[in-house]
Structure formats: C-alpha cells, structure tokens
Amino acid sequence: MxxxxxxxxxxxxxxxxxxxxxxxxxxxxxxxxxxxxxxxxxxxxxxxxxxxxxxxxxxxxxxxDSTESGDLPKPIFRNYRPVSDVLKPGQLPDSSMVNLDVHVSEQLEAAKAQAVVDEVNLFNLAPRKPDWDLKRGVEKKLRKLERRTQRVIAELIRERLKNSESNLDVAVNQQPTPFTRTKN
Structure with a gap:
C-alpha cells in the first residue's frame, strides 16, 4: 500500500x-x-x-466485501462420501461410465488390417563390413574419377589414331585396360 x-x-x-x-x-x-x-x-x-x-x-x-463478510468456499467431495448430513449437499453425483468397447474394437480392426508381414530382407539381417561407411563416403569421388579416367582413355585412343593413321582395330586393341576394382 x-x-x-x-x-x-x-x-x-x-x-x-x-x-x-x-x-x-x-x-x-x-x-x-x-x-x-x-x-x-x-x-x-x-x-x-x-x-x-x-x-x-x-x-x-x-x-x-464478499470476502470480508466471511463467505468461505464450500467443499466439494469427489473422492469420498461425507458422514455428516450438513456436508452431503457438497457431494458430487456419481459419474456414469462410458462404454469404450465400440472404440476399442474399431481400433483393433484397424490394427489387424495394417499388420501385413513384411518380407524379411537378408541384406538387412546380414552384418555389414566394418568399412561400409567409408566406402559410402568415397563413392561419389570414385564416380567422378571414373568419368575422368574414361575421358583420358578416349583422348589417348584419338591421339594414337592421329599418329599412326593405321587400322582402327589395332589402335583399340592397344588401349590400356580400364581401372577395375578387385574384391578382397
């Protein structure tokens, strides 16, 4: 104040x-x-x-003024029944039970329809090699390198054709073998 x-x-x-x-x-x-x-x-x-x-x-x-006059809030009894007759008007009426059988049965039927068994994929079950994540990270770089390698091989073949002016079959057969990965 x-x-x-x-x-x-x-x-x-x-x-x-x-x-x-x-x-x-x-x-x-x-x-x-x-x-x-x-x-x-x-x-x-x-x-x-x-x-x-x-x-x-x-x-x-x-x-x-209403708080000063002494009006106190009336108790509401939700969890128990009062013994005193004076307090009985503060008791809440019994609540009605809701029938949930219809809702639950609808949800169970919907769940049964969605429960289609997926086929087991053996690749998902088999353990991966320890370096699979490293290979995944390098794949993009290897693709780029592979394209460059193919361009260079094509240029080398063209140069040999210009220099030798010989048979096309001979020039193609003399090309170096492209890079191939060997699996260990």
Whole structure:
C-alpha cells in the first residue's frame, strides 16, 4: 500500500494543512495542482487494482466485501462420501461410465488390417563390413574419377589414331585396360 492510504485528509504530502474547499496549501510557493495530483494518484491506484483483478480472472462485480463478510468456499467431495448430513449437499453425483468397447474394437480392426508381414530382407539381417561407411563416403569421388579416367582413355585412343593413321582395330586393341576394382 502507498502512503496515500495512511495520510489524513486535512494535510498534504509536505505535512501542511489544506485550505477547506480549494484543495490548495496555505504556503504561497506551492500551486493548486497538488489536489489534482492527489486525485489523479487515487484514480490511478483504483485503475491498477481493477487491472490486477482482471488479470487474476476476477470480475469487476465481485468486490472485497464478499470476502470480508466471511463467505468461505464450500467443499466439494469427489473422492469420498461425507458422514455428516450438513456436508452431503457438497457431494458430487456419481459419474456414469462410458462404454469404450465400440472404440476399442474399431481400433483393433484397424490394427489387424495394417499388420501385413513384411518380407524379411537378408541384406538387412546380414552384418555389414566394418568399412561400409567409408566406402559410402568415397563413392561419389570414385564416380567422378571414373568419368575422368574414361575421358583420358578416349583422348589417348584419338591421339594414337592421329599418329599412326593405321587400322582402327589395332589402335583399340592397344588401349590400356580400364581401372577395375578387385574384391578382397
């Protein structure tokens, strides 16, 4: 709470008495704006209180008077039945059970339709070689290198044909064997 709540109405913040009806001070150095400032501060305080109540979900129709009058919230008994007759009106009625058999049977039928057995792929079951990931990373580079190798071989064949101007079959047969990988 602010000091405005605890100040007497006949004095200002400086402790000087206010003239009756004018809202000004006896001191000539102060201005008549102090009464206006006090009213503005009170309006601002009330507005902040309303905003806090709205933020908490309280409506403006509810006031602090209802809490001061001693109204306490009534207990609601969900988990047990009260013994006292005074507390029985706070007991919730028994809830009805929902029949889930229809929903469960529909889901089971849908699951049976999707349960098609996949064929077992032997490549997925067989263990991979320890260097399979290295080979996978190098494959792209090897393809690029293979294309370059094929171009160079074609150029060498063309050069031999130009130099020898001989039989095409002889030039093709003299070409070096292309790079082939051997499996270990």
């Amino acid at each position: 602010t000091t405005l709540d605890h100040e007497p109405d006949d004095q200002t913040e400086a402790g000087l008495p206010i003239q009756a009806g004018l809202g000004t001070l006896n001191n000539s150095t102060t201005t008549p704006e102090i009464g206006d400032l006090r009213n503005e501060a009170l309006r601002r305080k009330e507005r902040l209180i309303r905003l806090r109540k709205q933020a908490r979900g309280e409506t403006s129709t509810q006031s602090t």
